[in-house]
Amino acid sequence: MAKRDRQAQSPSSDDNSGFSQVSDGDPDFGNISQPATQSLLQDSYRPRKPRSAAVASTAKRRAADAEDDEDDNDEGSYSETVVKVTKKARRNTIIGKLEDLDFEVEQEDEVYSSVTQIEKSGKMRGVSTASVKTTKTVKTPSKPAVVSDTPKRKRKTKEEKEAEKMPLADRALNCAFKIGAHVSSAAGVENSVTNATRIGANAFALFLKSQRKWESPPYKPTNISTFKKFTKAQNYDSRKHMLPHGSYLVNLAQKDKEKATKAYTSFIDDLKRAESLSIGLFNFHPGSSLGEPRDEAIERIANALNKAHKETGFVKTVLETMAGQGNVIGCKFEDLRDIIALVEDKSRVGVCIDTCHSFSAGYDLRSPETYSAVMKEFDEVIGFEYLSALHLNDSKAPFNSHRDLHQNIGLGFLGLSAFRNVMNTKEFRDLPMVLETPLIDDDVSVWAKEIKLLESLVGLEADDPIFLALEKEYADKGAAERKAVLDKLEKKEAEKEEKEAKKKEKAEKRAEKEKLKDQKAKKKTPKKSTAGKKGKLSKGTLESDSSELSELETGSDTDASSCGGKH
Template sequence: MKKGVIAEPKPDDFSARATSAWKVGPHVSSAGGVENAITNAASVGANAFAIFLKSQRKWESNALKDESIAKFKERMKTFGYSPSYILPHGSYLVNLGNPDSEKREKSFACFLDDLKRCEQLGLHLYNFHPGSTVGAGTTEASLALIAECINRAHKETASVVIVLENMAGAGNVIGSRFSDLGGIIKQVRDKTRVGVCLDTCHMYAAGYDITTLEGWRQTMDEFEREVGAQYLRGMHLNDSKGALGSKKDRHENIGQGHLGLRTFAHILGDPRTRDIPLVLETPAYDVPTGSSAAARESLATQGMGVWRAEVAVLNQLAGRSEEEVGEEEIGEMRAEIADAVKKASKARDVKGKKAAGGGGSGRKSKKKVEVDEDEEDARRLIEF
């Protein structure tokens, strides 16, 4: 190999992935090229993953490079990833429910661009947040606008399934109730190309108590009545920092929040969650600004270790009945994830102090930022 040429990664460079009908993995970075998402997923043992196809906070982004598209497709085959288990996430700016036609058209253009990127990469699914009334119209009117945009997008694309995400319920945001999602789908003409992604943190924050097996069953019964079981095309597996019905969308690491690990045991024991992408959006441990290359590499390793632990634990729970998973085992699994989180937190804090040069400013740099995605959506969609 020529000096300075980086070898193409191979599956043998990573630990073997679990064989399971339950496809678990995190939302990974595609920094440096969308093809890097695949090796990032492989490095944590993922059998599914999510990505952003462009900046989620900008209206326009550079086109995907032909070289990146080719490498992405090649690595998908080499690493044995199916497009059916990749769930790209849409832009946070998009609001297809905005009554303002000019602003809605701007959102639609951004939305359609993402769908076409999916087609360029050979991906089958696309997940997005439905939108908001922005306080300027009724929920029913916005549901119709969203469905109209989906129908338009279907005409301008060939195959991608558009997947609506349930929301936590802050402000005027649409989608916290299953009836909202069902109301949109009823107005979509090609129902083979629409579906739903259920976010566990969002469900709990919206008032769906899924912490018990009976609560989970009742919730899914409502989903079947209001939407239809056939429309479940993916899930976001997140624990919750917020309490039941809080409308606070604050994700926590698996087993470390209000939902608890037992919740994920009965979700992964349900055959309805087989053969769909089960994506972790749990807290990441970002590298503090100003960190050295060595510090960034060290922290990235520890941060990926959290996802690796979460994926491993969820794979152990997959396909097992409630009775098969004892409290002692649940405790051991919870401790395994907690230990990985502790190591990543410690690494972040140490690197944060060093990046800030120590002292008082170091304390400020290490502070963990709480992101309330739904509240952020509610504020942002007032404008868009």
């Protein structure tokens, strides 16, 4: 009977063309593409069923098949069977924008069907439902995207790369003053030689490794061999005219043992790199006392140099003059003199004068007279025999400002006159003279022009019309920037004075307030209480009081007689 009912109610196979029946009897929901929720009664029939109805029909047939497994004699029994099938039907990803914020939506549809079969008194009722469950997951960045106005760097064309290899100036090989710049050694230390040649430099500085890291990978044998090959081909004297610069992280004056060890390890690594390239000089900043006693810091620097000299062969350690910010050592010639005095091997230590630093530290290099006085002081305090190199930089900051701000030659507060003085000092011949002036967009042609400018100052007198015209030209170029710096400093100084005045006024008000408080406290001083002593006066006390009264009476007579009896 159950079989006949099922056959009468089952739709034809043509109605199920929208999906296929899998071999294990489970319905295949892979072709369902739209949500549907509806109830299907046992006697419902449509010529062309939607896919959701096909799902329900399949579930209903499954329930009927389960009924066939039981004997027809159990018609009077009651049983209930629930079948639930869940299967993912589709997954979509939508990418879009919402209020300038990128987002990604992952949409997942789940189709499930449930069939409840009830058998009672030989009659069967089947209720099947089918629906689609949709889940959406929105993925957004953890932080809002930052929109940068800076345009992306374009790749250089082949023509631009070729142009970068072309020389910007010829080297003046016969010039007694070896001028150059601090060139890049990116993509290989050997590239520093070609970069120096390109700007017409007869000397140059470089970083032997990243100055922002404590550790860097060692040189490859090809780096060393190519560097030496280029050096020989371009006729550079690596022992005399190359001046590597030490890492800005290193502080040999450091008291902390762990940090001092870290600094020394980086320092000695640089020295060994220099010797592997056959470079004879190594310039570095002396360091900072960090608030510790200055003489102790100087001693630590000297001890580090003595140790380093014993671990290396020939490289000379060159101390640079500093601008004098905070606890920095080297702003005075005496600091460098004291370090040299403690160095055991004097042939392994030297000094580099930085024109910007020394000017900011209070050494006036501008006029011929003040310049001569500074050079005389240097010779007396340190000695020209220790002078090993120069850094040529103008200053954005005024004289004696103790600020390390480099400016292009002739545009700053030093002016072109200071560099005319430098380029006519015979003691500087054959020393590496290195530019550390700023560049705009890494345009190294600035250095090529400055090298030629400095070379043109050799032999010019201070009153030479050619020099005076050049001095005025460069001074006018930098006038606006110098004025802006002065205005800024004046404003800052005025703010400082105003702050000090307010601080002083506040201190005066506080002092006045404390004074009034003390005066009030004196007025409110409590009198000695005698209430507890009433009725307890001793005989001796009474006698004392009576004697005092008699003395007062006697005193009164005496006073009257002393006034001449006029009262």
